[in-house]
Amino acid sequence: MLFSELAKYYEKLEATSSRLGMIDIFAEALKSASVEEIDKIIYMTQGVLAPAFDGIEFGLAEKMAEEAIAIATGYTKEETDRDYKKSGDLGITAENLKSKSKLKPMLQKKYTVIEVYNTMKKISETSGSGSKDIKIRLLSELIASSAGIEARYLVRYPLGQLRLGLGDATILESLSIAKTGSRVEKETLERAYNLCSDLGYVGKELFEGGIGRVRNFKVAMFKPIRPALAERLPTAEEILKKMGGRCAVEQKYDGFRCQVHMHGKKVRIFSRRLEDTTQMFPDIADAALKEVHSDDIIFEGEALAYNEATGEFLPFQETIQRKRKHEIGKKAIELPLHLIAFDLMYANGKSYMNEEYETRRKMLEKLLEGSTTIIPSNRIITDSSKEMEEFFEASVENGLEGIVAKDLKAPYIAGARKFSWIKMKRSYKGELSDTIDVAIVGYYLGRGSRASFKFGGLLCAVYNKKRDMFETISRLGSGFTEKQMSELEELLSKIKTQAKPARVDSLVKPDFWVYPKYVVTVRADEITKSPMHTCGREKQEDGTEAGYALRFPRLVGEEAIRSDKSVEEVNQTSEIIEMYKMQKKVRVEG
Structure with missing residues (x-):
């Protein structure tokens, strides 16, 4: 397939306001491609060169892209910069200037x-002396040989600004339709994706070996498994009822979630977002080699800093200091970590994904016997709500977040939020004070005292997994520092668009829409019903329609953006509805 053909599909996708339309367009693009092109097209459409765990970055700054456009079109850097300031989109600038190039047609x-794709990969791999000029030359050659519409996406792609709005679920449905003619195999494809976290690889396997090969997907070393997630309930009584009267209860730790893969002398540690963080945690990697009794293993836990003198775990605000690229060894000495292990997925050549929780736990304890840096999570097994409450209170008193109850007979459910794991945090014990993660889908210009920041607030949404849509829940205008406002304006201005993205469901119109890409954490007084927002929107008893909204939301945290979470990991619509019910119940019982 010529890139010009793919660019035409991208243009259609960008102009489409219907998610179903997007699925059909991308399915058509996949059907037009060869087997060798499938994984490349999927990576390109995701805006990456490889899955996150490979850690491959383009290493191309906007200024470099501007220079490449100038070289390819015959305009000066100043003229290119003026057009960019006018368009607000380097891809559109490339398209504009290429269509009226000053250079003689060749x-x-x-x-x-x-x-x-190979040229973009070469750009990412180029480093050292003279690498900047080589990167600019490679991109300029691509732009020079392109038509206007191709230039738009050639520039946007390495800058991470494609603006297509296709999420993983949409790509999975497109793959199902492209290969099987219907959406029925989406769940099969999603299961494979949950096991390997590599959508390009899943697509290639599907087109090479058919749906049968995808059904036989197995866990593989050094391909991270998408983590299991917990649902939430407000009381021990409700948790026990949901669990069938008896369950395991683990303490909930507030640290870095780590998935450890070890084979022989090789160790890799993956984050919640499935990025390779091995270099950040040399003490954990070293402990895995020395303390774990298995030649090959995949397990997960929570890494926390601790005070060696007292043996106490430190707050997350201190643990997060370990998240750095420089002076890692020094920080490892200052803030040593424990890894609190809580689940096992693979060991000694055997997958434990479909084994019962209790079987996985016992094997994990056996493999960690005698370890000091990597230790199993503290837990009890109970059929008593009173005992669970006491364990919860003791955990909170010790500075932990709360507890996670686990179904003794449940398998490990990758990439999904199910009631086989149920969390109860201290913040649920009363009015709504638990934090909520939301996706940014739009922003407002600054007015009054904020006019100088060109930023006045955010339009935020939660994720409806059934619809693969982002539904608005709040306008957010409080809790920002000046630094955060500047950071958000800089980030969002690069992905803004005048048209509402296809996967956003909103009745509210911000000054600028943005494609769902960034996550922020908010705290609110309560969840209320609102005719203005689409989260869980449905007909009310009086015949009107209303959704759910956050009352008095404000940004929390020192960092404006939650870099550890992908946009589809924000709170889901179903969770918001459950939290609303819990909130009402607490008021009635209180």
């Missing part, structure tokens, strides 16, 4: 998708 090479 015989243009028509690049294929694979050639473009």
Whole structure:
């Protein structure tokens, strides 16, 4: 497939306001591609060169892209910069200037998708002396040989600003339709994706070996498994009822979630977002090699800093200091970590994904016997709500977040939020004070005292997994520092768009829409019903329609953006509805 053909599909996707339309368009693009192109097209559409755990970055700054556009079109850097300031989108600037290029027309090479992908990979791999000039030259050659619409996406792609709005669920449905003619195999494809976290690999396997090969997907070393997630309930009584009267109860720790893969002498540690964080945690990697009694293993836990003198765990605000790229060894000495292990997925050549929780736990304890840095989470097994409450209170008194109850017979459910794990945090014990993660889907210009920041607040949404849509829940205008406002304006201005993205359901119109990409954490007084927002929107008893909204929301945390969470990991609509019910119940019982 020529890249010009893919660019036409991208143009259609960008202009489409219907999610179903997007699925059909991308399915058509996949059907038009060769087997060798499938994974490249999926990675390109995700805006990456490889899955997150490979850690491959383009390493191309906006200024470099501006220089490449200038070289490819014959305009000066100043003229290119003026057009960019006017358009607000370097992709549109590339398209504009390419369509009225000052250079004499030459015989243009028509690049294929694979050639473009390989050139982009070469750009990412170029480093050292003179690398900047090489990166600019490679990109300028692609732009020079392109038509206007191709130039738009050639520039946007390495800058991470494609603006297509396709989420993982949409791509999975497109793959199902492209290969099988219907959406029925989406769950099969999603299961495979949950096991390997590599959508390009899943697509390639599907087109090479058919749906049968995808059904036989197994856990693989050094391909991270998408983590299991917990539902929430407000009381021990409700948890026990949901669990069938008896369950395991583990303490809930507030640290870095780590998935450890070890084979022989090789160790890799993956974050909640499935990024390779091995270099950040040399003490954990070293402990895995020395203390774990298995030649090959995949397990997960929570890494926390601790005070060696007292043996107490430190607050997350201190633990987060370990998240750095420089002076890691020094920080490892200052803030040593324990890894509190809580689940096992694979060991000694055997997958434990489908084994019962209690079987996984016993094997994990056996493999960690005698370890001091990596230790199993503290837990009880109980059929008593009173005992669970006491364990919860003791955990909170010790500075922990709360507890997680686990179904003794449940398998490990990758990439899903199910009632096989149920969390109860201290913040649920009363009015709504638990934090909520939301996706940014729009922003407002600054007015009054904020006019100088060009930023006045955010339009935020939660994720409806059934619809694969982001439904608005609040306008957010409080809790920002000046630094955060500047940071948000800089980030969001690069992905803003005048048209509402296809996966956003909103009755409210911000000054600028943005494609769901960034996550922020908010705290609110309560959840209320609102005719203005689409989260869980449905007909009321009086015949009107209303959704759920946050009352008096404000930003929390020192960092404006939650870099450890992907946009589809924000709170879901179903969770908001349950939290609303819990809130009402607490008031009635109080």
